[in-house]
Amino acid sequence: MSSELSSLIEANTRIDGAFPTPIPGLHLSRYSSRTQPHQVVQSPTLSIVAQGTKQVMLGNEAFTYAPGYCLVVSLDLPVSGRVTTASKAKPFLGMYMDLDVKQIPSLRTSGKIQRAKKPDRGVFLSRMTPELLDPVLRLLRLLGKPEDSAVLAPCCSGRSFTACGVASKANNLSEWHNRMAMPAAS
Numbered sequence: 001m002s003s004e005l006s007s008l009i010e011a012n013t014r015i016d017g018a019f020p021t022p023i024p025g026l027h028l029s030r031y032s033s034r035t036q037p038h039q040v041v042q043s044p045t046l047s048i049v050a051q052g053t054k055q056v057m058l059g060n061e062a063f064t065y066a067p068g069y070c071l072v073v074s075l076d077l078p079v080s081g082r083v084t085t086a087s088k089a090k091p092f093l094g095m096y097m098d099l100d101v102k103q104i105p106s107l108r109t110s111g112k113i114q115r116a117k118k119p120d121r122g123v124f125l126s127r128m129t130p131e132l133l134d135p136v137l138r139l140l141r142l143l144g145k146p147e148d149s150a151v152l153a154p155c156c157s158g159r160s161f162t163a164c165g166v167a168s169k170a171n172n173l174s175e176w177h178n179r180m181a182m183p184a185a186s
Contacts, residue, residue: 002133006050006067008140009093016091021143025098032091037080044099047071048128048136052092053085058123065125070132074101075122095140 013019013030020027037057047054053066057080064084065071073079086092 002050002137004137005048005133005140006093008137008143009050009095010091012140012143013093023139023142026139027096029094029096030091031083031086032088033083033086035083035086037082039078039080042073042077042079042081044075044101045073045096046099047073047096048094050093050095051090052083052094054081054092054094055084056081056123058121061121061123063123063125068128069125070128071123071125072099073123074099077122079123095136097136097139 009028009030012021013028016031016033018027018029031052042056047056047065048070049066051067053064054071055062055064056071057063058077063071066085083092
């Protein structure tokens with residue numbers, strides 16, 4: 001995983017907590033100790049850990065991820081999450097980006113994603129790729145340049161993330177969209 005990713009998150013999170021950023025849909029987090037499980041209804045997101053470890057529970061299924069992996073939630077789901085590895089010397093550093101699932105149909109027809117081969121749970125882990133890390137780093141670099149972020153942030157978020165790596169890994173996003181668009185059987 002990129003040391004630049006850790007450095008950028010650390011530079012923008014000097015205290016423990018989860019924080020929205022000036023870039024819409026981008027959130028950063030830092031914790032210097034393990035956390036208790038926190039229950040939420042998670043909206044569609046791309047979550048990345050730069051340092052430490054986090055666990056997300058969907059029912060009885062655990063998704064544990066660390067640097068080198070990302071977690072994608074493709075629809076609103078009740079989950080619980082907790083930081084499992086963190087210390088004052090090496091705090092947990094992470095980020096998440098809201099995903100615009102309205103972009104899935106246009107990405108599907110563009111050929112950037114394909115139909116899933118197995119049923120979708122709405123949550124999956126994937127290895128980070130250079131194609132996904134690059135726009136993440138570009139977006140985080142904009143936090144230090146407020147004069148540029150208003151113009152450039154939309155180019156590095158939303159559809160870009162889906163097109164640059166999430167979609168190539170997230171065949172189940174397409175499957176989710178197909179299921180949501182299909183009429184119920186009568």
